[in-house]
Amino acid sequence: MVSKNQIKLITSLQHKKFRIEHQLFIAEGVKVIQELLQSNFVLEHLFVTERIFEKVATSKMTLIKEQEMQKITALHSPSSCLAIFNIPTEFKIENKGLIVALDAIRDPGNLGTIIRLCDWFGVKQIVCSEATVDVYNPKVIQATMGSIARVNVNYVDLNEYLEMTSLPVYGTFMDGATIYKEVLSEEGILVFGNEANGISSEIEKKIKNSIAIPRFGDSQKTESLNVATAAAIILSEFRRNTL
Secondary structure, three states: OOOHHHHHHHHHOOOHHHHHHHOEEEEEOHHHHHHHHOOOOOEEEEEEOOOOOOOOOHHHEEEOOHHHHHHHOOOOOOOOEEEEEEOOOOOOOOOOOEEEEEOOOOOHHHHHHHHHHHHHOOOOEEEEEOOOOOOOOHHHHHHHOOHHHOOEEEEEOHHHHHHHOOOOEEEEEEEEEEHHHOOOOOOEEEEEOEOOOEOOHHHHOOOOEEEEOOOOOOOOOOOOOOHHHHHHHHHHHHHHHOO
């Protein structure tokens, strides 16, 4: 069974305030949990409605009923498993390779997708402004599909971070240079802005390399691309450029 205190704790972890207070986050679904179990993330406890994850110690796993899972899930359709993991200490940022920087990304699905994209394209580090959605939000964790286990995410004063870096800084703008014609570096920081407002004026001042994804539609009326879609195109082009 899952106790009332456990239900209270687990449901509270859907909110950032309590994730910070307890230094815990939740993950749901077999694939996501399996990826985290095989990583350096530390399992606090696992709740399952069927006997899976045989390698997890029985002291850290509780078999519960589907009705109980419905009380603790953050999903519309409950999975067969929910795990509580410890939030790790911040990762050391290494000033090398390709780094993705996020300026006030607010949508959990976008952040989760960008983490998956970084995993796909071999980008190990993401730096987020403090206004970016919390990476341990359950919707973000779900959207990463386990890629959070292989991509380090840090929250920084983005303006200060870009001020101090020695890497070239790229940003996407509607009037930037066409990315398909640019010579792109193997290392650098790729800045992506807020879904509604793009890159903030403060951060824009730190960007020395302005690039754009050109529009090919006849009407030329599409205002912008979804930030995760833009990230996929930009990351693909940077990697293609270095083959």
